[in-house]
Amino acid sequence: MAFSSLGLSPALLAAVNARAFALPSPIQTLAIPAALLGRDVIACAQTGSGKTIAYVLPVLQQLVLSAPAQPRRLRALILVPTRELAAQVGEEVRGFAVQLELCPKVVTVFGGVSINVQMMELRGGADIVVATPGRLLDLVDHNALSLSEVTTLVLDEADRLIDLGFAEELGRVLALLPSQRQHLLFSATFPPSVQALAARLLRDPVRIDVVPPPEALPDIEQRAIAVDPDRRTQLLCRLIQENPWSRVLVFVATKHASEKVAGKLRKARIDAEPFHGELSQGKRTQVLADFKASRLKVVLATDVAARGLDIAELSAVVNYDLPRSPVDYTHRIGRTGRAGLSGVAISFVTPEGASHFRLIEKRQHRRVPLELVAGFEPVVPPEHWARRADDPEDGPRTGGVKGRRMSKKDKLRLAAGQATSPPGGDL
Numbered sequence: 001m002a003f004s005s006l007g008l009s010p011a012l013l014a015a016v017n018a019r020a021f022a023l024p025s026p027i028q029t030l031a032i033p034a035a036l037l038g039r040d041v042i043a044c045a046q047t048g049s050g051k052t053i054a055y056v057l058p059v060l061q062q063l064v065l066s067a068p069a070q071p072r073r074l075r076a077l078i079l080v081p082t083r084e085l086a087a088q089v090g091e092e093v094r095g096f097a098v099q100l101e102l103c104p105k106v107v108t109v110f111g112g113v114s115i116n117v118q119m120m121e122l123r124g125g126a127d128i129v130v131a132t133p134g135r136l137l138d139l140v141d142h143n144a145l146s147l148s149e150v151t152t153l154v155l156d157e158a159d160r161l162i163d164l165g166f167a168e169e170l171g172r173v174l175a176l177l178p179s180q181r182q183h184l185l186f187s188a189t190f191p192p193s194v195q196a197l198a199a200r201l202l203r204d205p206v207r208i209d210v211v212p213p214p215e216a217l218p219d220i221e222q223r224a225i226a227v228d229p230d231r232r233t234q235l236l237c238r239l240i241q242e243n244p245w246s247r248v249l250v251f252v253a254t255k256h257a258s259e260k261v262a263g264k265l266r267k268a269r270i271d272a273e274p275f276h277g278e279l280s281q282g283k284r285t286q287v288l289a290d291f292k293a294s295r296l297k298v299v300l301a302t303d304v305a306a307r308g309l310d311i312a313e314l315s316a317v318v319n320y321d322l323p324r325s326p327v328d329y330t331h332r333i334g335r336t337g338r339a340g341l342s343g344v345a346i347s348f349v350t351p352e353g354a355s356h357f358r359l360i361e362k363r364q365h366r367r368v369p370l371e372l373v374a375g376f377e378p379v380v381p382p383e384h385w386a387r388r389a390d391d392p393e394d395g396p397r398t399g400g401v402k403g404r405r406m407s408k409k410d411k412l413r414l415a416a417g418q419a420t421s422p423p424g425g426d427l
């Protein structure tokens, strides 16, 4: 099906054609016509599937077709969980809006930067606001905007909105909206918390669950390398130096690890910067801009970068620390292999993390063979790694003898190897 069959107005169709997309993606084919009819939509789509445009186009079309509001009144509210995603979505909406004759006013608001600038931008009103929930509520408290005439509410990455502790703020936002409104709820994953929210909010929604055919799945080669915790930085340097990667996103568990490993890479003359929630927003924006513009090769990030970010031609994602959940694993590796390009996702698996990695494999229904890299073999070979009582599978990982216990010497080696492991933890 072509974009021209989706019911888009000629002006929006021209704006889409300017992007030279060959065809709408499956989520766009299903969501756009339903949203244009004014229906509530709940859509589950893989990250990188084109879901932003699937809601941006209907939102714009409804504004363009309805009577122009003078002064401007906020009619479409797009809520997202992170500042970077807000900036990215805001750009996407603005990119289409400027091509329309009436040019709806789009304002992006998020925390970590001066509220005054955003209040100035909101003077004279806005037609569309893209926001993170906390800053949106601050602006409402400052009487900088009113939500009382919003007709469409979009929740992007809804599971993350709830995960990141925005549930209470979301409740406050919902209470400020008129009861008659359309909901467009998008996410790559739908845990029970989101299903409960959907059941409470949506009226007779169109449910869209795009299961991509195998050939349409992102082309991500998944690899796992067995390594002792204290050898990971050296292994990372080796991989970065040996592979023809243009850009590498490395996930670590803590802000501290993000700073420390970035510092060590810089000492090894690798261009690397940390990216985490305690950096100033100016620094975060700068790091991301440098990364996207190829002025920076490696970013050491906490999970604050795991969701929604669209970095073109990201060759590799490395899980220096494993993510806390299989869902986070999906989001992290989804930063590569986007827009039809291939990518590689490499996880460092330490003796302590082996059971957790098996759980990730199990949830993905995919086995990722554990590799050894010459010169980085763990002191205790993987077939001797201890198994936890809650390990999801029965057999040993790599050909060891089932039930074989570690020798005292193996345990001592393992303890020595783990002593330098950084603590797990915060975003």
Ligand code: AMP
Pocket (backbone or CB within 6 Å): 021, 022, 023, 024, 025, 028, 046, 047, 048, 049, 050, 051, 052, 053, 308, 310, 338, 339
């Ligand atoms: P998203 O899932 O919204 O983060 O989009 C992922 C990427 O796919 C973005 O770079 C979009 O510009 C791109 N994209 C969106 N729709 C299409 C389409 N119909 N064909 C090709 N690429 C698209």
